[in-house]
Amino acid sequence: MSWVVWRQYRAAAAITAALLAAFAALIVVTGVQAASQWRSSLAACTASRTCGSLSSSTLFLGSHAIGFLVIMTLGVPAVLGILAGAPLLAHEFETGTNQYAWTQSVTRRRWLAVKAGWLLLAAAAIGGIVAALVTWWSGPNNALQANAFNPGRFDIMGIVPVGYAVFATALGITAGALMRRTLPAIAVTLAGFIAVRAVIFIELRRSFMTAVTSYFPVGSGFAPVGSAWQLGAGFVGANGQPLILPPSTNGAVIGGAAGGIGLPVSSLPAACQQLAGNGRLTRATYHAVVSCAQAHGIRGYVTYQPAWRYWAFQGIETGIFLLLAAALVVVAFAVVSRRDA
């Protein structure tokens, strides 16, 4: 059976290998450039003791075109599911080649196990190679921008792309087994993959573990250490309820370090607003207003997932997608075993 699978897929394997090689060449060449640029910047700022002010606004690493290509690797699992997963069974059913295969000396289950097994393994390998290249390439940018945990970046690095690739391929296989036609299976695979990814990444990921909330006094600031994933920031009153801030701020503002959100004077208790007077705050009135806000028990807060949970989150998300993939493969086996020849 393995030989049959190889014969069926050798052309596709050759094309995939060529595409992977081209991608790797681009990534390695630009990645080495970005890494050397990063090292020289670090050396320069260490010498002048200004590494604290190093940011993405003063330093741009890598190239825009490759940055685009790296973001587009978000689509790699979907392409695997569409072009490899969906036709695996559907195309056999469409052309009737499964009937030929099933009248040979192998059982249906063995036929499916070998085909699906090799394909899922290949999907994991391709997803893993692309993710490894992207992770390595992004190293300096992650260090500079501390955004590896942010939505969009988290999804193309580490081990989650392997989970996505296996899931998308399993979804394609199962959709093909159920629908028995390639094109509808492709449509279902694409829609299902986007929907499941969106639900997990918009709704569920933020609560894999209970978020940490840190409070800080008004007038000072707080930034979580390293590549933390900031979920929210704002101010709470003495009763612990968040203050409602106006959607756009035109008047005087105090603070401003809580994830970039300042506290408009117009949201403070009337007693503090009186201290501010009209127009811009002077140094003296600023301190008076800040102490007044502190006296009224107003504190700033930042809600976030700490940077050290990055790999735990990667593991949880990969686990979810691998479990979903396993369930889908079970469905495919049930469908194929019960199907009339």
Add this chain to the structure above:
Amino acid sequence: MTWLTWRQYRAQAAVAALVLAVFATVVLVTGFQMAAQWHTLLAGCTASRTCASLQEGGTSLGSVLGHDFAILSMLAPALFGALVGAPLVAHEFEARTSDFAWAQSITRTHWLAVKVGWVLLAAAVWGGAIATLVTWWSGPRNAAFANVFQANYFDQQGLVPVAYSVFATALGIAAGAVLRRTLPAIAIVIGGFIGMRLWISQDLRMHFMAPVTTFYGVAANFNAPAGSAVLSGGLADKTGQVVTGSSGNVMTVWIDGAPSTSLPAACQQLIPASAGGPAGPSNATLNAVYGCLQKAGYRQFLSYQPISRWWAFQGIEAGIYLAVAAALIAITFYAVRRRDA
């Protein structure tokens, strides 16, 4: 033939109508919410005469869901091309139904013309319906953020989505006619559509027309009309040569976007060593340097595509995609007429 085409595509037409209905529902619901939010904001800022500071106020408009759907709309042309365009000829060849059709009383050219004509018309309607919804939805955001000329926003609105949709479908039809197999044709649509879109939006679009370049004094401020696309800007010397220099060292003092080390020696002398670092040079230092640069004939410049050209750019880009689509259809007719029955 028209009746046959309808019979072949009525299931797809029903699915496409359903998808459009879901899309329209989400866009309309979130769009009306956002429009109401925008009217409230405008009324509030008109009352307090602070509408000018609205853009910088970090105004967040619209829901995440609506925004995600607007971004997803950029995939719609590729979806139509892959699922409707690619199988149009390829699946007939695979299933040998073309042989049956060609043995009837109509010519191959007639057979192909009717199928291709209706499907391209449907592609244009699909792209146009989605673009109309997204353009309407984006109205408040366009007004607030003035970013409608930027890549991604330009690509979701106006005329170009119709042309993208026709192009992706023509690409699928032509790839299917040449390769004679559906799956490879789908792969060509995905790769070709993304490649063409990236190439034109990243490399070509900003050069459709020669940009407007405005020169202004070294100490002056100049902004292009709101919403214009800025190509480049900075400091130019007496001969019009752009002043550039290597960046990376955070101790560099920046004058009008150029590092001080690339300024004339006489002007460099005016900058004390203490001026480096995040705080920047003092106003007195800046004024002295500006005076020196003015004497040396230096000017600032800004190259941009004014927002008044937006529809011209939409027309040019749509024209390019429609011309390529026409060439692809010509290839299709050639391939189908030459094919042995």
